[in-house]
Amino acid sequence: MDIGTKPTTVSSSMGSYRVSISKEGFVWPVPGCYTVSSPYGYRRSGFHDGVDIACSGVRGKPIVAAKDGVVSRVSTGGSGLGHYVEIDHGGGVKTGYGHCLAGSISVRPGQRVSAGQPIARVGSTGNSTGPHLHFNLIVNGKRINGLPYIR
Numbered sequence: 517m518d519i520g521t522k523p524t525t526v527s528s529s530m531g532s533y534r535v536s537i538s539k540e541g542f543v544w545p546v547p548g549c550y551t552v553s554s555p556y557g558y559r560r561s562g563f564h565d566g567v568d569i570a571c572s573g574v575r576g577k578p579i580v581a582a583k584d585g586v587v588s589r590v591s592t593g594g595s596g597l598g599h600y601v602e603i604d605h606g607g608g609v610k611t612g613y614g615h616c617l618a619g620s621i622s623v624r625p626g627q628r629v630s631a632g633q634p635i636a637r638v639g640s641t642g643n644s645t646g647p648h649l650h651f652n653l654i655v656n657g658k659r660i661n662g663l664p665y666i667r
């Protein structure tokens with residue numbers, strides 16, 4: 517799928533939804549949910565290395581790949597991020613998706629994914645106080661603030 521640069525409707529196994537594409541060429545990872553419930557940076561509990569995107573407490577919304585790439589990691593628990601997907605976009609750029617709903621991850625390591633393709637659903641697995649996506653942007657192994665890139 518060529519996502520282009522304009523908002524596009526994606527029809528997928530997880531339903532039909534509109535995806536928006538940022539100037540930096542990233543798709544917003546939770547279509548229709550634009551609330552940043554906790555930004556990247558220092559907070560009372562310590563350094564928060566990602567952007568939390570919530571859907572008014574609703575779980576089950578599709579999480580989509582922010583860019584074309586290859587799934588580099590799928591983890592189903594153990595860490596604070598709970599059920600987690602990581603996608604390698606090449607050029608030292610990866611994205612990570614944490615707290616996914618248990619049993620919802622629909623991709624496997626080595627699988628090629630397209631921008632806007634559903635990969636999991638929003639959940640609250642791992643160290644989480646309510647349903648949200650923890651979105652990581654990883655550049656050359658460093659977790660940076662992804663918000664300026666995805667919005």
Ligand SMILES: [Zn+2]
Nearest residue numbers: 566567568650
């Ligand atoms: Zn988070």
